[in-house]
Amino acid sequence: MQQFKVSGMSCGHCVRAVTQAIQALEQTARVEVDLAAGLVRVEGNLDAAQIQAAIREEGYEIAPA
Template structure:
C-alpha cells in the first residue's frame, strides 16, 4: 500500500476522477481517499511513481 498527500481534491467528483484514472491503468487497484486530510491510499501493481504521475495527469498535485 502506498499513501499520497494530494492537493486539489475537494469533492466526490474529484475522488471518482482520481479513482477512475488509477483503475484505468490497473483495473485491480484499490483506492481509498480521505478528503478531509487529502490523503489517498492505494494498493496497486503500479509503482509509486506511476500512481503519482496518474494523479498529476488527472489534474491534482501530489505533495512530498
C-alpha cells in the same frame, strides 16, 4: 499500501477522477481517498511514479505522504 498527499481534491467528482485514473492503469487496484486529510491510499501492483503521473494528469498536486 502506498499513501500520497494530494492537494486540490474537494468533492465526489475529485474522488471519482483520482480513482478512475488509477484504475485505468490497474483495474483491480484498491483506492481509498480521504478528502478531509487530502490523502490517497493505493493497494496494487503499480509503482509510485505511475500513480503520481496518473493523479497529476487529472490536475492534482501529489507527494508521498
